[in-house]
Amino acid sequence: MRRLSAVTIADILATGRACADAARPETLRYFRKAWTEADNKAGPGAFDPVTEADRAAERAMRAVLAQRRPDDGILGEEYGTSGGTTGLTWVLDPIDGTRGYLSGTPTWGVLISVADSHGPLFGIIDQPYIGERFEGGLGQASLTGPQGVSDLATRPPRPLGEAIVLTTFPEVGTEAEGRAFRAVAGRARLTRYGMDCYAYALVASGQVDLVIEAGLQTYDIHAPIAVVEAAGGIVTDWRGGPAIEGGQVIAAANPAIHAEALDILAGALSPGTR
Template identity: 60%
Template sequence: MNDKLRAELVALSHRLADVARTETLQHFRTGGLEAANKLQTGFDPVTIADRAAERAMRDLIETARPDDGLLGEELGNKASKSGLTWVLDPIDGTRGYISGTPTWGTLIGLHDGQSVIMGLIDQPYIGERFLGGLGQAEFTGPHGKAKLRVSKTQQLANATIFTTFPEVGTDADAQGFRAVAQQCQLTRYGMDCYAYALLALGQIDLVVEAGLAPYDIQGPLGVIEAAGGIVTDWQGGPADQGGRIVAAATPELHAAALERLLPYV
């Protein structure tokens, strides 16, 4: 891939995040936002903001790069003619969004048919953006710009671990998480995609989850790998199609987490 194309794709990813910000912020904490339930059993909410943000991003891609593929949480799939597919989650953490917590985000991944080559996590309300891939590993926020770099933590005993359990995954998945978490220094819950952003920023060390779709993980995967971290499934295999996920700051920490998860694979 040449430098001109790289620059074009990075610029487009920022434009996508910008239009999603507009759509999501106009409904956030405004009161009276209705959420439909996508499940017959349980609660998986979707709002007008989810659909409007994804539509705005898809329209922009269709105009700028009509041969690229599309995979979105709310509005379906479109096959790629160019070899590149944009993977979109307009609001990752809709439960948090409708509750008013600023831990949700817009996720954008770019897949070349073999792997994720770029990812973006955007938190519109606090104005933070995390971009990784195609030569980028950058954070922008209220304090300005900084390079993304994972922590150097190597031992579970020194690690901070995050998850969205028990909201996602099964009881058996949660048992696997607890097997890792009980060895860690600090455990926090319910952060959705913001946990992955904090891992790429070097603030935390480990994320263990399950039940994820491709659009839940491809954006974070691109960001974390560009920051020097590792993202796999619970068996150490590719994570781009979702499922059970381990994201770690260092190879040593990753290996330790996989060892603790082995009985639950």
């Protein structure tokens, strides 16, 4: 991880918050409106929606970055990659959970992170409708919301049989990945679905023990990595390696339950899916 000056750190924190502030009204402008429409980015037989809210929120964040940090790179879900010269890249997911957004559920969020070649340095999980903002990295591990500001901290170890596990889609991924997930979930006390990025915020705030997902993209996971790890958790792929490129991801509240879940995942996966 690169060493950043205090001035640069302060500017990154302020810029990330400015991006979140700019995205909030753009997402809320279209939320729970009967006329909100979605285009399908997937092929026939699948549904990967994108709305004008997604596009407007990313444009708003890119405008902030163009003004405040024009020499940094950008990787955004809707408008792709823009090169930079500083070695830092902003990774933007303007609405993580567009399916939930279209359904009117409130747990979708805006994901913002800044990364170097080793991975995310700082991330924000912003929940515009709920009014909660989770920050992690560069000395930050905090939640700002309706009840004020509080520190983030993951929960201490407890056996998997007492744990809460979250994932977004019941099918998780491929048939083999779903089978591996169910091998873990079947031993947990409670499993819940449909949280999108809010699941990682709940790990960071000490509410749940594990999030296990598959088929993620880089922009889905960079901000959650920063927030969860700043709060004391661990985020890897299902083999225990880096998760910065997405794919199969496990976020755990602590190393003990991470190791327990990884062991079950490894035993359930066939060699061809590891």
